[in-house]
Amino acid sequence: MTNDIRYPVGRFTQQPVANEAARAQLIQHIEELPARIKAAVAGLTDAQLDTPYRPEGWTPRQIVHHVADSHMNAYIRFKLGVTESHPTIKPYNEQTWAETSEARTGPVSLSLPLLETLHQRWVTFLKSLDASAFARTIMHPQKGTMTLDELLGLYAWHSRHHTAHITEMRKRNNW
Numbered sequence: 778m779t780n781d782i783r784y785p786v787g788r789f790t791q792q793p794v795a796n797e798a799a800r801a802q803l804i805q806h807i808e809e810l811p812a813r814i815k816a817a818v819a820g821l822t823d824a825q826l827d828t829p830y831r832p833e834g835w836t837p838r839q840i841v842h843h844v845a846d847s848h849m850n851a852y853i854r855f856k857l858g859v860t861e862s863h864p865t866i867k868p869y870n871e872q873t874w875a876e877t878s879e880a881r882t883g884p885v886s887l888s889l890p891l892l893e894t895l896h897q898r899w900v901t902f903l904k905s906l907d908a909s910a911f912a913r914t915i916m917h918p919q920k921g922t923m924t925l926d927e928l929l930g931l932y933a934w935h936s937r938h939h940t941a942h943i944t945e946m947r948k949r950n951n952w
Contacts (some may be wrong), residue, residue, distance in 0.1 A: 778941065785941035789934045792928040797948045800911065806933035808900045810848075810940065811893040814841060817943040819886050821952065826885065830946040837877055837943045842880040843871060844939050845888035845895070851932045852899045858915045858925045859906065865916040903929070 779787050794800050818826065818837055826838040835843065857864040874880060879887065896918065912925040923931075946952075 785945045786937045791927055803929045804903045804932040805916045806936050811937035814942045815889050817940050819884055830942045838885055839875045839880055840939050840942055841888050843875050845891050846874050858913050859910055863914050863916055879937045
């Protein structure tokens with residue numbers, strides 16, 4: 778953990794996936810996300826769920842819904858990367874998605890079961906891929922060409938990053 782409230786697990790830095798064991802560890806981070814984020818919000822009141830983790834930051838409620846939105850997109854990006862030749866993926870404005878009504882006010886119970894089922898499917902898919910599949914590429918209009926290994930590292934970090942926003946906030950607030 779870092780002292781930077783915005784990046785509690787540190788900023789994302791792309792690391793090469795050295796071998797199958799490293800890849801398996803990244804997949805494990807993705808696999809663990811649903812249980813970890815569910816535990817992170819367990820017992821929080823609506824007022825706590827609606828408290829930004831930092832000034833002008835998202836609330837735990839928005840974070841849970843954001844992770845569901847983001848990881849649905851991630852699953853589709855992986856599927857496109859495996860089934861098409863260097864597809865261009867569609868980015869989205871995560872800030873405006875987080876400001877939609879259901880993301881600001883909807884119960885976290887809308888996204889927690891979605892994350893559980895989505896991650897079961899996503900992890901099953903990821904575990905079925907070989908090294909050559911992870912070497913396949915997508916074109917991200919803002920980030921350029923990315924391998925599926927690079928995407929895997931990004932979403933493993935993303936899983937830890939947003940869970941830590943909530944768990945570190947709970948520690949700071951003695952919740």
